[in-house]
Amino acid sequence: MQTVAKEGEQDYLANIGEMGRTHCLNKPFSDTYCGMNLTSIGTIMSLLPPAPARILDLGCGGGWTSIFLARHGYEVVGQDIAADMIELARENAGLYRVGDHLQFICGDFESLDFQDHFDAAIFFDSLHHAEDEALAIRSAYRALKPGGILITHEPGEGHAIHPQSIQAMELYGVTERDMPPQLIIARGKEAGFVDARILPMPEELFSIFYKRRTYPKHLLSKRRFNISRRVLRLLFKPDPAKGAIVIQTK
Numbered sequence: 001m002q003t004v005a006k007e008g009e010q011d012y013l014a015n016i017g018e019m020g021r022t023h024c025l026n027k028p029f030s031d032t033y034c035g036m037n038l039t040s041i042g043t044i045m046s047l048l049p050p051a052p053a054r055i056l057d058l059g060c061g062g063g064w065t066s067i068f069l070a071r072h073g074y075e076v077v078g079q080d081i082a083a084d085m086i087e088l089a090r091e092n093a094g095l096y097r098v099g100d101h102l103q104f105i106c107g108d109f110e111s112l113d114f115q116d117h118f119d120a121a122i123f124f125d126s127l128h129h130a131e132d133e134a135l136a137i138r139s140a141y142r143a144l145k146p147g148g149i150l151i152t153h154e155p156g157e158g159h160a161i162h163p164q165s166i167q168a169m170e171l172y173g174v175t176e177r178d179m180p181p182q183l184i185i186a187r188g189k190e191a192g193f194v195d196a197r198i199l200p201m202p203e204e205l206f207s208i209f210y211k212r213r214t215y216p217k218h219l220l221s222k223r224r225f226n227i228s229r230r231v232l233r234l235l236f237k238p239d240p241a242k243g244a245i246v247i248q249t250k
């Protein structure tokens with residue numbers, strides 16, 4: 001169903017100007033968080049069945065994730081609601097030799113026609129732009145073959161009130177919602193997914209393992225204790241409210 005919020009998504013590229021367009025075309029290299037984006041797509045690739053599985057990239061924007069996957073040999077369909085984003089994604093794909101491995105289609109991920117076709121579907125930072133996440137997850141479920149997987153990479157609670165999200169909503173009329181694992185998993189269960197795993201976002205791992213430490217290194221320091229507690233929690237009791245990668249099986 002066409003709504004004002006969906007018009008905001010469709011008009012976004014036209015409204016962000018030439019610099020914004022160049023940024024979209026050059027993602028992830030143009031992004032401040034390029035390293036994290038690369039780690040995220042690498043993590044997602046490592047969760048996928050081997051190429052040449054069929055992958056549906058939902059809300060693919062300028063297409064960088066679809067292109068990465070196609071360059072590895074996956075059969076990819078990138079999908080987005082914005083016709084000019086799809087044009088941009090096609091232009092982007094033209095820069096690489098991906099040939100027939102990659103197609104882009106324009107449409108609403110809340111009402112897709114695919115049935116039992118894909119080995120995996122991905123929402124990479126796009127499900128939180130949905131007006132109705134239940135419809136979007138049901139669409140993805142239908143599109144998957146039995147045993148297929150849905151991977152979401154989405155921000156958790158607090159995203160909708162982040163100053164950048166508020167600015168984007170005010171300036172461009174786009175949707176920016178919280179999309180925590182607990183909501184994604186609840187909607188997944190309603191759709192028919194049989195199991196779910198919550199995996200940490202790369203930035204969470206970065207802040208634990210890779211970030212430079214400025215605190216005392218002795219074994220019993222309070223900071224060390226807190227970090228150990230975070231690691232154990234990630235392993236045994238991941239926070240269902242925090243941004244995460246969620247993987248569910250049909």
Ligand SMILES: C[S@@+](CC[C@H](N)C(=O)[O-])C[C@H]1O[C@@H](n2cnc3c(N)ncnc32)[C@H](O)[C@@H]1O
Pocket residue numbers: 009010027058059060061062063064065079080081082085107108109110124125126129130131
């Ligand atoms: C934050 S962007 C992420 C784009 C891309 N996945 C990336 O990482 O660069 C969210 C994308 O979701 C798309 N989108 C929003 N609502 C949609 C819908 N109902 N159906 C399909 N795409 C949608 C937007 O047009 C936008 O390209």
